[in-house]
Amino acid sequence: MSESLGRAISGYLDGPFVAGEPLLVRGGFWTNHLAAVCRVDPEWFGEDGGDADAILDELMGPDAWPTLRVPFGGGHAVLIVYRNLDGDSGLDYLLTHPGWARAEILASIDGDRHGPGLDWRRLVRIADTPDPAAPGVHAPAERLLLLLPALVGEEASAERLAEALAAIGAPAGDTEATAEWLLRGRFGVEGVLDATAESPLSGGGDERGGRLDPFWRLNLTAAQYGALVAELG
Structure with missing residues (x-):
């Protein structure tokens, strides 16, 4: 069972938050996570459709809300929460800091898209500046891909995205095409x-x-x- 992170994030919902980082090594994770960007195929990430279906119960189950932590400089972090409310599920990106009164919504994806999101420059900056002393995901490639659904605006580097895809096991000959599709086929590109x-x-x-x-x-x-x-x- 994943580590419990408690039931409260200040300024956000009460929920059964659990550490989602162990799911990154599970087959099918990237297929499901990047489906928040656009239509995807498991083969693009070196994954299997059966594994992608099998992990859904853990990603979307109401009894545990996987929460992935992306810590960066100055004590800040992005929390990526699979909000598994019955009838109101979605993927939320929260900006947090221990000195803030509450978490701030960076992006919320539940069919519609809300929040300021991250432009490419800031997304890459967060991906490339992990706080090694804080718990969470520290590999830049994984961090970049975790943050990708929150991307807004037209500017982005397909080359950098292809490098990240290769790092998580996407087939070498397909990474450039997959990166282009993930950027071109996004469900929403403008900040709200x-x-x-x-x-x-x-x-x-x-x-x-x-x-x-x-x-x-x-x-x-x-x-x-x-x-x-x-x-x-």
Whole structure:
């Protein structure tokens, strides 16, 4: 049985959270996880359809909500929660820090897509800066693929994604095509939060590529926001 992480994440739902990291080595995990990005085939990841079906009970069962931890600099972490509520299941990405009053929704995927998500630059930054002292997933390739469903925007590197796919056992001759499909076939590519208003924290917002930084809409103090942005480069 996976390690229990308790029943409460501040500012989020109460649920039977369990450590999901052991599932990464199970056949069929990547097929199911990356199905949140677009339509996929188990063979693309070197997996078997039977294994992908078999692991569903553990990923989607109501008695345990697999939670994968992606820790990065400054004590921050992304928690990826399989929200297995009866009639309201989904995949939630939570930004957390021990000094924050509550977890912040980074992305929520349940048919519709909500939250600011991660642009490619920030996604890669988190993937490449694990906190080795914190529990969770530390391999950059696995971290990048775990975060991929939260990707927003058009900018991304198929080459870097193909390298990550190769690292988790995808067939060598197919990684480039699979990477292209995962980026081209995404169910949603735009962030949801309105980025047209001025930021109350920075007097006009953090402009990147002509758009204001959507992270200022998170429920953070100016100091918390500044520390988060500093870690994201």
